[in-house]
Amino acid sequence: MRKIPVAKYTSNKGFSDSGIIINTAFRKLLCSVRMKKYQLGEFEEVVMLTVGILYNDAYGVSIKKEIEQRLARKVSVGALQSALKRLEDKGYLKSHEGEATQERAGRPRRYFVITALGKRALEHTKTTRENLWKAIPEIALNPRFTG
Amino acid sequence: MHKPPVIFMRFFRWFCRPELRTYIEGDLIELYNERLYEKGKRSADFCFAFDVFLLFRPSIIKSFRGLQPVNNPAMIKSYFTIGWRNLLRNKGYSIINIGGLAIGMAIAILIGLWVYDEVSYDKNFDNYTRIAQVLQNQTFDGQVETWGSQAMQLGAELRSNYSNYFDHVVIATFPSGHKLTFNNKTVNMTGSFAEPAIAEMLTLDMVQGTRKSLNGINGALLSRSAALALFGNEDPINKMIRIDHDFDATVTGIYEDLAENSSFAEYDVLLSWQIIGPDLEKRTGWGNSWFRCLVQLRENVSLSVASEGIKDAKLKRVLVEDDDVRFKPALFLHPMNRWRLYSEFENGVYAGGQIQYVRMMLLIGVFVLFLACINFMNLSTARSEQRAKEVGIRKSIGSLRMQLISQFFSESLLVALLAFIFSLMIVQSALPWFNEVSGKNLSILWQSLWFWLACAGFAIVTGLISGTYPALFLSSFQPVKVLKGTFKAGRNAFLPRKILVVVQFTVSVTLIVSTVIILNQIKFAQSRPIGYSINGIVSVPIRDAVVMKHYDVLRDEILKTGMVEEVAATESAITSTYTTNSGFDWYGKDPNRTEEFVTTGVTHEFGKTIGWKMKAGRDFSRDIGTDSSAFIINEAAAKYLGMKDPLGETMKWGTNGEWKIIGVVENMITQSPYNSVEPMIFFLESNRIAWVQFNQVNIKLSPDANAAEALDKIAPIFKKYDPDNAVEYMFADQEFGKKFDEERRIGNLAMVSTVLAIFISCLGLFGLASFVASQRTKEIGIRKILGASIPQLWQLLSKDFVILVIISCIVSVPFSFYFMSDWLTQYDYRIDISWQIYAVAWLGSIVVTLLTISFQSIRTALRNPVGALRSE
Incomplete structure (x- = not known):
């Protein structure tokens, strides 16, 4: 669902065409301002990597446990689910329905896998990080005090 | 197997996006079961609730799209078009x-x-939340009276011993008219003598000079409009003006006129307290509550604390200095933001005031609007x-x-x-x-x-x-x-509409009854026998005490005009005798009684002038010298004294000696026409009570004299003895008529709202009637063909509505009876609510209803049935 700025519509006739034009233009403008090809937040990145680690076994509870175990941090269901939803909306993850089990009271699992776009996004993030690492002068990380 | 807490589950199901619901639910249940096994039920329940709570976030909550279908402008536009x-x-x-x-x-x-x-009254002063007036409750004869006036000594007392409560304490005279003279030009302006802090308290907006400039011995601050009236374009600062021909004052500042909706709106001149203060200090004590005491609280002092704190300020002082202790004076603060709306006190506690009218008006407004809304619904x-x-x-x-x-x-x-x-x-x-x-x-x-x-x-x-x-x-x-x-x-669909019509007419009928009662009450009070004659009596206020020095000559000259029957001077105006005194003693008086009499100083011919009726004894006479120590009392006073035959009895009046009762007059209505008559005492002007100030010369014109001509002849006589003041007149009958203004205003208000309520209700009824008539066109056509007469058809179409109105009439009885009995209790002299009033109101509303619907029903009944039946 696209959110449309309401103010655009208050007075004009033939609103729909001009509305969409304005709206796309607006989005482009926003994108160009951000100058970002792949958007990936820190937590999103962690989630994606974990989905990768778990490979064919990545669903809500397992991802949560994996992150909690590996990174020693608490992850709430809410934060995780909304991150998964965002990533799926962006096209970095896709999901399919799995089996329903006893301990889930008959509710099916939903498994996630990384898409090709998701892979590129991860790689992009990694290379940018590495480039940044490389760009740090030696002295900045190992300051030596002489004299 | 355990289930997670139901309400949280239900809450989650309610807000979650449907496409995510089962999967997340599965995750939650899986986690729940695990935690149940590891940590126990309580902890698992808590974690579950916490998870659900954290899931309540925009990306998980379902969109409102399904609930809010109309954010589409084209659709809304089409709605308005349709x-x-x-x-x-x-x-x-x-x-x-x-x-x-x-x-x-x-x-x-x-x-x-x-x-x-x-x-918004009185809200236009910067510190209005902190300004208050000091009032006092005193007990007279078991009754608590609340006075707005104070002794001038209170100002110094509050300043020195209660300074932790107040920023400013101001003693001022009550506002009255003052004559300001400059270069032979005189203007009449309302204002007060006040202590200098008043300028700071009211945060006067100074045009010239400073707020401090009232400090001087004879300073005066003028409002901009007063300065303009007196000085024109001249610079008023430091000019000497004469006040009331008594004092001189120097104009030291000009302030912007005060806002119209404030209690100080009329203040056009503020005069330095120093002008009158020192002299008054010698003459007055704690017993002379003649002044107004205003205070401004310190910033962090609450009103209730200060009010409680000063409660005994006066009592403590009068205990040592005066004998007013028996009235048990208790001081309290009346905050400025309540001056306008809550100004009445009964037995020392708030008893409303203007706020009652505000509430009544709001009620009427809501009702009238509500009636109009009902029309729309119907x-x-x-x-x-x-x-x-x-x-x-x-x-x-x-x-x-x-x-x-x-x-x-x-x-x-x-x-x-x-x-x-x-x-x-x-x-x-x-x-x-x-x-x-x-x-x-x-x-x-x-x-x-x-x-x-x-x-x-x-x-x-x-x-x-x-x-x-x-x-x-x-x-x-x-x-x-x-x-x-x-x-x-179906039938049920008509029921709400009928109820609404009944509600409408209940309100209307209640209003009709109220109006009839109010108008009756006013008429009743107006036709109350007043016990004397006010027709043809003109009162001339005495502006300069010099007039009384020449009273006898003045009287002779007025009589000589030949257009005047009698002349008498009095202390209070005849139609508003509000001067009261206490300190009387008589044989057989209950010692616990704290008595109070309306006292009026008069001259010998007062009785003849107003035509009072002697019940017993005799009138004052110029021939009997001892009359200078004689009382004439009214019937109410005779009853109050509790003597079988008061004639010839003596009364002691504080330090003013003994007085003999020589006559009893019939009760006269000289105060409110709605209240019972207060006990009154009349006495003659004499040396025994030199402090009595005569304020009015009352003149009874000959019945055949032309009032304008007579006044033309009388005015020069007053001018001769008081050349400085313009001669003013008050006609006693007009003054008396003013006593009904308030009630008349309510009567007008009630009448207007009644007319409007009926009009609006009838408008709705008219619409409904025409609708029903148009719906039943065919039925009526058939009835006509089968031989129904026009009166029968009229009856058929009107019956339903008339029944509704009759129901409303009955429903309105308890409401109107309750409200109006309550309203009437404020008057001692009042009418009873009789069945006739209801009969008139009911008949009126039924007639109006019939007129409204008959137009439609008769038109329908008269129509040619062929036209009605051919329409398909």
Whole structure:
């Protein structure tokens, strides 16, 4: 669902065409301002990597446990689910329905896998990080005090 | 197997996006079971709730799209178009609808403006929340009286011993007219002598000079308009002016006129307390409550604390200095923001005041508007069958109920908006009249953003209130029934409409009864025998004490004009004898009684002038010297004294010696015509009571004399003895008439709102009647063919409505009886609510109803049945 700025519509006739034009233009403008090809937040990145680690076994509870175990941090269901939803909306993850089990009271699992776009996004993030690492002068990380 | 807590589960299911629901639910249950096993139920439940709570975030909550279908401008536009077309198609209904609503809204706006003006009273001073007046409760004869006046000594007392409460303490005289003279030019201005801090307290906006400049020995501050009136274009600063021909004062500052809706609006001159203070200090003590005491609280002192703190300030002092202890004076603070609306006290506690009128006006406004809303509801639902097909078609091509509801809401908003525009026009044209009736100077606040916001909100709320029922009712039709043509609103559909009509007429009938009672009460009080004659009595206020020095000569000269029957001077005006005194003693007096008498000093001919009627004993006589120590009392006083035969008895009056009662007069209404007569004592002007100040010369004109001519002859005589003051007149009958102003104002108000309520209700009834008549056209055609006569048909069509009105009449009885009995209790002299009043009101409303509906029903009954039956 696209959110449309309401103010655009208050007075004009033939609103729909001009509305969409304005709206796309607006989005482009926003994108160009951000100058970002792949958007990936820190937590999103962690989630994606974990989905990768778990490979064919990545669903809500397992991802949560994996992150909690590996990174020693608490992850709430809410934060995780909304991150998964965002990533799926962006096209970095896709999901399919799995089996329903006893301990889930008959509710099916939903498994996630990384898409090709998701892979590129991860790689992009990694290379940018590495480039940044490389760009740090030696002295900045190992300051030596002489004299 | 355990289940997670149900309410949280239900809550989660309610808000979660449907496409995510099962999966997340699965995750939650899986985690729950694990935690249940590891940590126990309580902990698992808590974690579950916490998880659900954290899931409540935008990306998980489902969108509102399904609930909010109408954010589509084209659709809304079409709603308004359809609504507009509907209005145009049924012009009659539209006029009734919009007209009724516009009148209702106009009344509401007018009342809103009035209430706003009342509520914003005294709010225009910077420190209004901290300013208060010191009042005192004193007990007289078991009755607590609340006085606004204080002894001047209180000012110094509060300043020195209670300074932790107050920033400023000001003693001032009550506002009165002062003559200001400069270079032979005299103007009359209202103002007070006041201690200098008053300028700071009222945060006067100084045009010239400073607020401090009232400090001087003879300083005076003038308002801008007073300065303009007295000095014109001259610079007033440091000019010497003469006050009341008694004192000199120097103008030391000019302040901007004070806001009109404040208790100080009339203050055009403030005079330094130093001018009169030192002299008064010698003459007055704690027993002389003659002044006003105003205080400004310190910033962090609460009013109740200070009020409690000063309670005994006076009592402590009078214990040592005076004998006023027996009145048990208790001081308290009356905050400025209550001066206007809560100004009445009964037995020492707040008993309302202007706020009662504010409440009454609000009630009337709400009722009138409510009646107009009911009209709208009734007419819209009555026309439902006409719109049923539209609803059916809209529903079958996919309209949701919400969409239909918003469609009907948008129609009612359209009507409300149109009505609002008309109501503004009505308000604008009715304001001059309204101002005259209410004695205010209101105007539409065209420039105020708040006014427009309030009005917009008000129009929308009206639209929503009146649109709710029709919207829910109309949108509930089932398309199948409607389109098959079998749709007929059943009996139940009429019930709410009937109830609404009953509500409308209950309000109207209650208002009619109230108006009749108010008017009757006024008439009753007006025709109360007053015990003396006020016709042809002219009172001339004495502005200069010098007049009394020449009283006898003056009287002779006035009598010589030949147009005057008698002349007498008095202490108080005849129609408002509010001077009271205590300290009397008599044989057989109950020692615990703290008595109080209305005392009026008069000259010998007073009785003849006003034509009082002696009940026993004799009138004052110039031939009997001892009359200078004689009382004439009224019947109420005779009863109060409790003597069998008061004639010849003596009374002791404090330090003023002994007085002999020589006569008893019939009770006279000299105060409020609604209250019982107070015990009164009349005595002669004499050396024994030199402090009595005579304020009025009362002149009884000959019945055949022309008043204007007589006054022309009398004026020069006064001018001769008091050349400085213009001669003023008051006609006693006019002054007496003013006592009814307040009630007359309420009467007018009640009458106007009654007429409007009836008008609006009848407008609605007219619409309903014409609708019913048009619906039953065919039935009536058939009845006519079968031989029904016109009176029979008229009866058939009118019966239903008349029954409703009769029900309203009965329902209104307890309401009107309760309200009006309550209103009447404030008067000692009052009418009883009789069945005749109800009979008149009922008959009136039934006649009006019949007239309203007969127009329609007779027209329908007269119509040619051929026309009615051929229509298909």
